[in-house]
Amino acid sequence: MTDVDAPSGALPLRQLALLAIPAVAIGIVSALILWALEWVSGQLEHYLWSTxxxxxxxxxxxxxWIFAxxxxxxxAVGxxxxxxPGHGARDSATTELIAxxxxxxxxxxxxxxxxxxxxGGVxxxxxxPIIAINTAVLVALLARLMPKVPTQLILLLAxxxxxxxxxxTPVAAALVFTGVVAALKTGGALWDRLFLPIAAAGAGSVTTRLLGGSSLTVDVPKMGDLQPIYVVDGLAVAVAATLFGLAMVLVFPYIHRFFHxxxxxxxxxxxxGVVLGALGALGGQITLxxxxxxxxxxxDDRANYDPGQLVVVTLVKVAALIVAAAAGFRGGRIFPAVFIGVAVGLVAVAFFPQVPISLALACGVLGMVLAIARDGxxxxxVAVAVVGDITLLSLLCVIILPVWLMVSRAPAMIIHQKETPVDGEPAAAP
Structure with missing residues (x-):
């Protein structure tokens, strides 16, 4: 999940409290930059696809029109x-979420x-990209305003x-950063180490909510009372989604090598772009x-799709994600993976309607995100957030165990290069 090491050493309580102020400020600025990026993108999207x-x-x-x-x-991206100048920074296919x-x-x-x-619909x-943008801006800014704050700490807070x-929500960041903190070999309470990242994440999430940011949750019925068969049903969906995700991971380097x-x-x-256009024309705007x-x-419109159409939507989105990531476009793979996981869950419900839809969607997302992001x-x-059903958590904690064994030794969906320039500028194009 990260290319960088967390700062070591437990901070004194007074210093921890004082650093909470810039941590909150960093979270607010991070959210504002994200909002501005998505606002500009949304305006251009509305013009290209509506006006x-x-x-x-x-x-x-x-x-x-989709193809064009x-x-x-x-x-344009090419x-x-x-x-x-800058050449679009590092290829997203070669970088972790935090670099x-x-x-x-x-x-x-x-x-x-x-x-x-x-x-453009990629x-x-x-x-x-937004994590890379925010870390670059905030590290440069605070290096001038607060030179005594370690660069590594600013990077992690951003x-x-x-x-x-x-x-x-700050919960996502807290969970991600437990992996970073777990790698530390020095002493100190876990929540001392998570205190500042959660302050930054909390400020960022609250700011996003106040600005009307998008939500992960879809509108589906809750699972209801747990039945023994749900363990089997959920595990089957999660395993199917994981296998699907691992297949994507395995073909990804070959597609990347072809394009590059x-x-x-x-x-x-x-x-x-041509391939994505053809895929978009086949799958429609729902796959963009x-x-x-x-x-x-x-x-919401699942009743309008028969099982075959849902399979097509899923396969098109899978191909679109692989091509977009492999062909040099800049962007992250988690949100498209969430879509694919939901689509896998809908396919499962279409063929096996006795499976609760919230369980199928959550397990589809669980398996796909685990395969693509490699973060339990x-x-x-994300699986719980998508369906908004906290009663699923205990069941998902059981289902994730065998699924984690499937992905823990498999390759990650990232291209490891021998040399990546520190400043993010790739070698000049031929």
Whole structure:
């Protein structure tokens, strides 16, 4: 989950309390930057997918329109990666969610490719880029304003604040950072170490809520009383989703190698846009974008999809995520993975209607996020958050155990490069 080590050593209580002030400020700033990025992306998305087609008297659900926009998105992102200083920063396929801070010089290009991808309908979320943007900005800013605060601490607080803002709750960041804290070999209470990240994450999540940020939760009936058969049903869905996710992980390096073997970003990113356009034309708008709004729409309109159509939507989104991540677009893989997990759950319910829908969706998300993100805490949190049913938690804690054994030794969905420039600027394109 992280390329960096957490700062070691327990802080004195007075210092911990004093640092809570910049931690809260970091969380608020992180949320504001995320909100601004998504607002700009949303405005451009509305123009491209609503205003422009309406002015041309074109249905934005038309396959040719989807194909054209995603192809042009590939061209636009490819041009930025090729020509704009900073070259779109690091390829998201090669970085963990939390990575060393970038230099400010590359951030404008990263913002540009992120906005173009989000607005253009590329099947990636904002998580990797926005964490990179926030950590770079806040590390540079606080290095001037508060030079005595360790850079490593600022990096982790910015990441925590951004994760809190992304998921709308500090719990997600707390769970993610328990993994970081667990790696420490020095003494100190766990909550002393989590105190500042939770302060930043809490401020970020509250700010996001006040700004009307999106929610993970979909509207489905609660599971009700636990039945013994639900253990079998849930495990079957979770295992199926996990196997699906592991298959994606296994083919990902080959797809990445194919696209990047074309050498020039304008070539391989444009080709990625063409492929995404064809997939979008096949699956429709429901398979585009990062997937949160589309996930809620798919659940609400599930009666309008037969099992075969749900399978097509799932497969198209799987292919779109792999291509988008492999072809050089900048973005995160968690939110699209959540959509896929929900789609897998809907497929399970379509074929086996006796399975409670909240259980199927939660287990689909659990298995898919676990395979893609390789973080058990995050998978549990997101699975419960999506269906909004806390009564599932005890069952999911049992189901995750065999599923974790499936993924714990499998490769991660990330491309490990021998050399990645510290400042985030890739080698000049040929």
């Amino acid at each position: 422009l087609p309406a002015s041309l008297n074109v249905d934005s659900n038309n396959g040719w 926009l995603l192809t042009l998105s590939g061209v 041009l930025v990666v090729w020509l704009v 060393p801070p970038l230099k400010l010089a590359v951030i404008p290009s990263l913002i540009l490719v992120t906005v173009l991808g989000l607005a 099947s990636l979320g904002p998580e990797n 990441a925590a604040g951004t994760i809190g803002a992304l998921f709308g 073997g074309l050498r020039h970003p304008i070539v391989y990113i444009t080709l990625g 974008f990062k997937g949160l709004a589309q996930m809620a729409t798919l659940v 805490w995050l998978a549990l949190f």
